[in-house]
Amino acid sequence: xxxxxxxxxxxxxxxxxxxxxxxxxxARELLNRDWRLLVGGExxxxxxGAAFPVTSPYTEERIALVPDGGQADxxxxxxxxxxxxxxxxxxxxxDRADLVLRLADAVERRAxxxxxxxxxxxxxxxxxxxxxxxxxxxxxxYFAGLALELKGTTTPxxxxxxxxxxxxxxxxxxxxxxxHPALFAISKVAAPLVAGNSVVxxxxxxxxxxxxxxxxxxxxxxxxxxxxxVVGDGPLVPDALVRHRDVHRIGFTGSEATGRAIQRAAAExxxxxxxxxxxxxxxxxxxxxxxxxxxxxxxxxxxxxxWSGQSCGSTSRLLVHSAIADDVLxxxxxxxxxxxxxSPLSPTAVQGTIVNRSQYRRILDFIExxxxxxxxxxxxxxxxxxxxxxxxxxxxxLDQVRRDHRVANEEVFGPVLxxxxxxxxxxxxxxxxxxxxxLTGSVYTNDIRRAHRVTRALETGYVxxxxxxxxxxxxxxGGWKNSGTGHEEALEELLSYSRLKSVxxxxxxxxxxxxxxxxS
Numbered sequence: 001x002x003x004x005x006x007x008x009x010x011x012x013x014x015x016x017x018x019x020x021x022x023x024x025x026x027a028r029e030l031l032n033r034d035w036r037l038l039v040g041g042e043x044x045x046x047x048x049g050a051a052f053p054v055t056s057p058y059t060e061e062r063i064a065l066v067p068d069g070g071q072a073d074x075x076x077x078x079x080x081x082x083x084x085x086x087x088x089x090x091x092x093x094x095d096r097a098d099l100v101l102r103l104a105d106a107v108e109r110r111a112x113x114x115x116x117x118x119x120x121x122x123x124x125x126x127x128x129x130x131x132x133x134x135x136x137x138x139x140x141x142y143f144a145g146l147a148l149e150l151k152g153t154t155t156p157x158x159x160x161x162x163x164x165x166x167x168x169x170x171x172x173x174x175x176x177x178x179x180h181p182a183l184f185a186i187s188k189v190a191a192p193l194v195a196g197n198s199v200v201x202x203x204x205x206x207x208x209x210x211x212x213x214x215x216x217x218x219x220x221x222x223x224x225x226x227x228x229x230v231v232g233d234g235p236l237v238p239d240a241l242v243r244h245r246d247v248h249r250i251g252f253t254g255s256e257a258t259g260r261a262i263q264r265a266a267a268e269x270x271x272x273x274x275x276x277x278x279x280x281x282x283x284x285x286x287x288x289x290x291x292x293x294x295x296x297x298x299x300x301x302x303x304x305x306x307w308s309g310q311s312c313g314s315t316s317r318l319l320v321h322s323a324i325a326d327d328v329l330x331x332x333x334x335x336x337x338x339x340x341x342x343s344p345l346s347p348t349a350v351q352g353t354i355v356n357r358s359q360y361r362r363i364l365d366f367i368e369x370x371x372x373x374x375x376x377x378x379x380x381x382x383x384x385x386x387x388x389x390x391x392x393x394x395x396x397x398l399d400q401v402r403r404d405h406r407v408a409n410e411e412v413f414g415p416v417l418x419x420x421x422x423x424x425x426x427x428x429x430x431x432x433x434x435x436x437x438x439l440t441g442s443v444y445t446n447d448i449r450r451a452h453r454v455t456r457a458l459e460t461g462y463v464x465x466x467x468x469x470x471x472x473x474x475x476x477x478g479g480w481k482n483s484g485t486g487h488e489e490a491l492e493e494l495l496s497y498s499r500l501k502s503v504x505x506x507x508x509x510x511x512x513x514x515x516x517x518x519x520s
Contacts, residue, residue, distance in 0.1 A: 041224025275486030302468030
């Protein structure tokens with residue numbers, strides 16, 4: 001991976017014309033390096049010597065050349081993680097928490113650089129990515145603060161002593177998607193580390209740069225081999241990790257299809273603990289007593305249009321009562337009007353790109369198919385007009401969507417909001433529950449009884465009443481049905497990275513031994 005000054009991997013971060021902004025100049029400095037995997041505390045090329053390009057979805061030019069890891073790299077990372085686990089798990093929970101707090105401080109010092117890299121290779125606005133990094137730092141500190149909650153209980157089952165204790169699994173594989181690169185890379189290792197495990201992190205090949213920089217940060221703080229970062233362009237690395245006999249715990253965030261494939265692959269080797277945070281086709285239900293202005297704002301916020309709807313938690317179905325539907329749609333169109341499509345490195349950017357051209361084409365196909373089925377475009381509908389660079393798709397609102405339309409059932413993972421009108425409460429609940437997913441939901445109404453009645457009826461794991469989009473640290477986040485297994489962002493996540501052991505201390509003879517003692 002020798003680099004020359006003419007290496008096209010460091011092409012312009014903006015279209016031709018004009019000077020570089022401070023963010024663009026700093027991004028160039030960050031990209032001007034030889035990227036390395038982190039294995040056993042060493043920064044390495046892939047053992048095969050192979051590398052693959054990473055492109056900017058704004059310029060569609062190559063910005064980096066990244067090691068293309070494979071089976072050998074995954075195996076080496078697991079071996080190093082297994083070796084590091086022994087000493088790490090022997091530390092007290094408080095000692096582990098102290099080191100995770102030091103890691104949080106180190107990440108915070110590089111927060112600007114991590115956000116820049118996410119904006120460059122992911123295309124989301126830098127202000128949004130800065131919030132992601134801040135939340136990731138908060139997550140590290142939150143789980144460090146929970147370290148002493150890794151406790152057991154005593155049970156008065158007999159005159160003897162019966163207690164439980166929690167012990168770590170060993171090597172944990174964490175496989176993360178492209179949409180929140182730094183947030184997921186950093187936050188997803190917090191609970192496993194505090195619980196006493198070692199980690200092999202596999203970032204998405206589309207957006208690996210901040211995770212690789214995070215690996216460098218870990219190298220300066222943590223014991224060698226405790227966190228390893230291995231990426232490859234394809235399924236070799238994740239498949240090797242999932243099937244490795246020394247990986248006993250797997251955490252995956254991504255698509256439903258990949259999640260099910262991971263379950264199958266893991267089960268072919270051994271019985272493993274697998275948690276999955278998968279897709280969603282989430283519904284926001286708006287009742288006629290709700291304020292159309294608040295519903296519109298909640299729909300726009302919940303749809304995550306800022307990073308082009310590329311979020312599994314997006315409320316991508318707006319189930320709005322016919323009595324307020326026109327007012328709500330009119331206000332949504334006003335909120336989405338006059339959007340400026342600019343470089344994700346601009347501090348004023350409010351609209352992100354699609355991550356790559358294949359996903360871009362897939363989203364446009366969804367919109368075209370929906371219109372062919374009878375949906376009507378109420379806002380957006382395609383690429384922005386004019387000479388706008390980058391893989392942008394306008395925030396799109398589809399009215400007159402029916403519950404049997406493909407766009408009403410499949411996860412688009414793009415800036416497409418499907419509007420379904422209804423008149424009966426039970427009908428709205430049936431539509432909301434009529435998909436195979438069950439991640440998030442939202443209910444807008446001023447009737448407290450109705451709010452709780454409908455919330456309880458929704459087959460989803462995370463629900464807002466008169467709100468949308470926001471996550472709250474300490475509130476368990478996780479899906480039902482095909483949206484996944486397990487919970488994150490709360491104590492439940494920390495405990496899930498430990499195993500419960502029951503211990504029986506025989507202080508007294510029991511059963512026939514007791515009777516024998518009495519008769520002697």
